[in-house]
Amino acid sequence: MLGTRTAWTPVGDGEFFCPGCGGDRNYQRLTGRRRFTLLGVPVMPRGETGPVVECAACRRHFGTDVLDHPTTVRFSAMLRDAVHTVALAVLAAGGTCSRTALEAAAVTVRAAGFDDCTEDQLGALVEALAADTGRVFGEPCGAGLAIELHEALDPLAPHLAPAGRESILLQGARIALADGPYTPAERDALATVGAALTICADDVTRLLAAARTPS
Secondary structure, eight states, X not given: OEEEEEEEEEEEEEEEEEXXXXXXXXXXXXXXXXXXXXXXXXXXXEEEEEEEEEETTTOOEEOGGGGGSOOHHHHHXXXXXXXXXXXXXXXXXXXXXXXXXXXXXXXXHHHHTOTTOOXXXXXXXXXXXXXXXXXXXXXXXXXXXHHHHHHHHTTTGGGSOHHHHHHHHHHHHHHHHTTSSOOHHHHHHHHHHHHHTTOOHHHHHHHHHHHTSOO
């Protein structure tokens, strides 16, 4: 006879990755007001509840922290941009004059989702980056480039498994190795990549050594 009922009010909507459905779905952000009911009729306020996120497909409710997880589309774009930024950083550290490094970088970037990327485009981007920052090829990773790496990698790292973070670093390492052993500037750039991906220094050293070993 006596119970409670929650009246939900929509306060926003959008798209999110639904942990219940396992995919991108539309959602409504809801706030609720609870009331005691007598024989199913609301009789007395009991306070507010929420906010919650309701999936438009499965109708399940989740805490608003689920909105911190990127959608599949957004995650793919973040991953693609991260690989592109790492490739540019490694090339800027000393590989842009080498055709083999440019070719390795272009293959890596195309595999990440930039289907039309070419060696010439990457070379032009690195030259433009150097001209814009006044940076000389082969210098250690400067503050501006380090900031760009952190901006691309910091938001992505929490959503990647350790193997995924290591994969991005290894891709950068193979670009650096395409034209010969690591230069000090390339090592510095890759160390910055590792730090942005929350890979400890010892593991960065291990992975850079592993990249030099033929598979």
